[in-house]
Amino acid sequence: MTEKTFSRDVDNLSEIYQFVEDLMSASDIDASVRFPIHLAMEELFVNLVTYNPGARRDILVEVEIANQGVKITITDQDAAEFDVTQQRGVDTSASLKERKPGGLGLHLIQHMVDTLEYDYRDGRSKIRFSKEPESHDV
Amino acid sequence: MFEINLAESGDVVCRGRLDAAQSEKAEAFMGSLSVNSTLDFEHLEYISSAGLAILLKTQKRLSASGAALRIVNVNKHIYDIFRYSGFNAIFEIETL
Numbered sequence: 001m002t003e004k005t006f007s008r009d010v011d012n013l014s015e016i017y018q019f020v021e022d023l024m025s026a027s028d029i030d031a032s033v034r035f036p037i038h039l040a041m042e043e044l045f046v047n048l049v050t051y052n053p054g055a056r057r058d059i060l061v062e063v064e065i066a067n068q069g070v071k072i073t074i075t076d077q078d079a080a081e082f083d084v085t086q087q088r089g090v091d092t093s094a095s096l097k098e099r100k101p102g103g104l105g106l107h108l109i110q111h112m113v114d115t116l117e118y119d120y121r122d123g124r125s126k127i128r129f130s131k132e133p134e135s136h137d138v
Numbered sequence: 139m140f141e142i143n144l145a146e147s148g149d150v151v152c153r154g155r156l157d158a159a160q161s162e163k164a165e166a167f168m169g170s171l172s173v174n175s176t177l178d179f180e181h182l183e184y185i186s187s188a189g190l191a192i193l194l195k196t197q198k199r200l201s202a203s204g205a206a207l208r209i210v211n212v213n214k215h216i217y218d219i220f221r222y223s224g225f226n227a228i229f230e231i232e233t234l
Binding site: 038 | 139155158159190195197218219222224
């Protein structure tokens with residue numbers, strides 16, 4: 001397990017990407033895992049930062065790599081309660097006219113990672129997600 | 139890193155990673171489009187929901203005047219994102 005904290009700033013996305021990418025590259029993780037992991041990492045970090053602007057404490061990211069799969073835990077000690085595992089009712093079959101920008105982030109995560117868990121207690125949220133290589137899914 | 143510019147061919151070429159930190163740059167450029175436009179994603183490695191929101195907003199704006207975005211050279215991972223988002227039904231998309 002490798003961990004690092006990041007201040008609550010969307011401009012830190014490139015630093016977060018590099019932190020996770022370096023660990024996955026070192027273990028030769030397949031692209032079918034890397035892409036969903038980066039996507040989930042960004043969407044969840046941006047949500048924590050954007051929807052709780054008064055918060056100040058850094059966000060902890062823990063990365064665990066085993067058997068070519070990746071597990072990430074994001075801990076926010078200064079979080080508003082927001083269950084990321086809940087369906088948000090995005091209608092992806094709506095016509096262009098009916099579609100509204102926004103709301104796709106959680107929808108994508110829920111489809112693209114293998115597991116997604118949320119735990120909220122006394123202002124602390126812990127989000128865990130994981131992805132295994134596609135070839136292991138069959 | 140993310141770059142967006144107009145190629146000599148008239149296509150809009152996107153490179154790098156279009157994440158939430160880069161969405162302002164993308165939105166400023168896409169806001170200047172007013173006719174049918176082709177986005178070349180051959181060198182775009184990654185897109186998140188922040189980028190999708192800009193594409194959707196642009197497509198809606200252009201459609202009001204009968205124009206549209208066409209997206210070409212889309213890699214497998216970005217196409218998966220489009221598919222899960224239902225974008226394959228509202229954009230003309232060509233994969234790599």
